[in-house]
Amino acid sequence: MSASPSDVERAAVDAVLGPPGDGDGRVVRGGREVRGRRHLLLPALRALQARAGWVSPGGLAYVSERLGVPPAEAYGVASFYAMLSTRPRPPAVLHLCEDLACRLAGAEELAAELERLHGPEGEDRDGRTWLRSPCLGLCERAPAALAVHAGERPREVACAPLGQTELAAFLAGGDVDGGVGPAPISAPQTADPEGWASLVLLRRVGRVDPGSLDDYRAHGGYEALRTAVALGPQGVIRELKDAKLLGRGGAAFPTGLKWELVAQQPVRPHYVVANADESEPGTFKDRVLMEHDPFALIEALTIAGFTAGAERGYVYLRGEYPHAFEALERAVAAARARGFLGPDVMGAGFAFDIEIRRGAGAYIAGEETALFNSIEGRRAEPRNKPPFPATHGLFGKPTVINNVETLVNVLEVLRVGGPAYAEVGTAESTGTRLFCVSGDVGRPGVYEVPCGTHLAELLTLAGGVRGGGRPKAVLLGGAAGAFVGPEDLELPLSFESAREAGVTLGSGVVMVFGEGADLVDAVLRIAAFFRDESCGQCVPCRVGTVRQEEALRRLASGRTLGTREDELALLADVAQVMRDASICGLGQTAANAVWSAISRLGVFG
């Protein structure tokens, strides 16, 4: 199709891709080389969205032409991400979180208010609208929203908690105040000098200026990298193995082994990637770390690059995290300016640099192989495994990919040494962990506790159940996790105890549902979430998430097909095929929380 870009769109794309070459906007250099820039597709589409408010046919045609990506494929990518719109969208959008923690904090009442004051979701009034959004990773400050302004000066502002005042201000055409939450709110332990002494991963949160490299160094920053250089790659791997550090991104894979596998690959180049996509409903720990202590992630990723033999690292940051992006971008620039990134890091004789890539609204992009596809400018569809990232990762090369929290743990391993690190926690789950406590508790926030701490202790730390008493249920691990009941509060929060209990700690979500909470509503929301976030590639998940939601809605409305038992049997079938035959973890876990609610809590019982 032939559609022309506007001047604004052309400028937005050129700002990402550089000015067009001699071909005057045509495909400049021959096929291969141009196709080699396909990884710039998502950044270019994001730029169009930010400047023009949508990805128009003209804008898409221009990007396709400049990158040599077929328009149908570029459209396939643009239409994959929720933050990109392939239809005109008003320049100012309030993305209102409708997910679990925010529902407990009145999100639906806010949605009703928006409907009353503004009109239906998506309707354009004076260049403004509102849209529902999955969890924005601001659950400690629920109810939350993200205000996105497209135009010459694109702006994105986190707005949490969102009250009537902020809501009215947005609708009146004003700016909403918001941004990074104060450290004592997001991580309550940092406010208390006694509690603070025990913190490791949160040690610097609220204590350092996230914009100052000097301040970071004054608080122990870059000592771990120095140690790593002194130990050498083999030494670092030995420490990680001694530490028995397990990944915090959900799969609990041993980090030392992962780094070693990649370091051993003869194929070059190697890559290291920080998975900062954090989109599991109820998860916000990585955001708090990145906003308040961004250099920690930069340093840790540099250590990963040094150890795994990679000269390039990527941080894949969830698209809805504008403030973490600002903090990381500043930190990368400062580190580069001072020689902590670049051709000769710290004068230690190795090269390493970092690029930050932003997602655009897709939970599935956090699955490691989907994440690689996303960076490569493809649809964020997971790849079939094997082969695994250690041999065939980003751009098909050996790649280390770790969760942000996992990486920040590496600093502590190198600070105290592997064996000392392993003394904290339990035999199998070493070190401390960050838990994202949200919902009906006194002081929601990120809490750091040794692995193995009992759930009840954690809840006490977080101010107990709001309104007192025992919770009706606790969701562990997020939408891909499981509900436990009030009788399970003695559960030790370690990988092994969770496994024994048939639950998962996942990304550290601990969401509390108080006496008045509506669990049927929560279960329906989880089902809708998976239906929305399935990439659609494989039949068990693409159709299974739909059939699961349909059956749950039938049960909730009382309009069952056959008896309740028939419906439960049908749900069990759907759950089993998703678990057994789906390509990736999304489909494989899409029935977990739903089933735990049915079997442990007797929802629909």
Next chain:
Amino acid sequence: MKVPVAPPRRLVEVEIDGRSVRVPEGSTILQACRAEGIETPTICYAENLTPVNVCRVCVVEVEGARALVPACSRTVEPGMKVRTDTERVRRSRRLVLEFLASSVDLSLAPDLHRWQEVYEAHPERFGALMEPAAEGERDGREPGRHVPVEPGTAETVAQPVKIDNDLYVRDYARCVLCYRCVEACGDDAQGTYAIAVAGRGFDARISTEFAVPLPESACVYCGNCIGVCPTGALMFKTEHDLRREGRWDEARQTVTTTVCPYCGVGCNLELHVQDGEIVKVTSPADHDVTSGHLCIKGRFGFTFTRA
């Protein structure tokens, strides 16, 4: 030119359903099953395309693996123990067939009917089928949001046929999203990339950019997508029209094999003739020149001159 002679492939010994089987290294589990005469259903797999392993109807149990694995793409390893006849395997295959049959019009996919019988699929248990979507509605769906259907109805991909050119129609109410047409249009044969998967989740669909009609897209009407489509979603306009008029009758058709006269490449053509008219043109997938793929002249030249 010297043609390199491939060294003979080593044999790998695996166990399938308790039987010991020796197959060449690099074979897939599917190839091993077929060599043993074990019938395995497949939908997205095609011999002339790279496996995308998305339909999951071919899954088997491999000892030591947590989830089931797709037979069509997993290569055998020495000592691998495979089971194709367990309750888990049957249940997954049955559910995959039920999911497809309850959401897609499979009436022109006879293979899938047979498999539904074999696996005792009951797609009707998910409720009454939803009314077809309005024209273009599915093309406009946005990722990450959906309107749930009325309790009791089952969501489907039902929608009107896309007829936007004289050569072939796209009836995406029959699309199982097997990716075959995308592969045939792109890397695996044609290299045109006129179509791709757009959207996400259940709203994922095969589409041109912004769902523009084919004449406005990059399509060159090679018809290779038609050739690989397993469900009749992509169909010669001639066939579509005859079917609509109730005149399509395979019993009365003859198939004549010939070599395409348009150029010197030597593609094999199969001319499907009904009542003295060429109604569709195919090429055998195992033909060493075409692998089943043709260009506009071979595919449509005959029907075109007739029209």
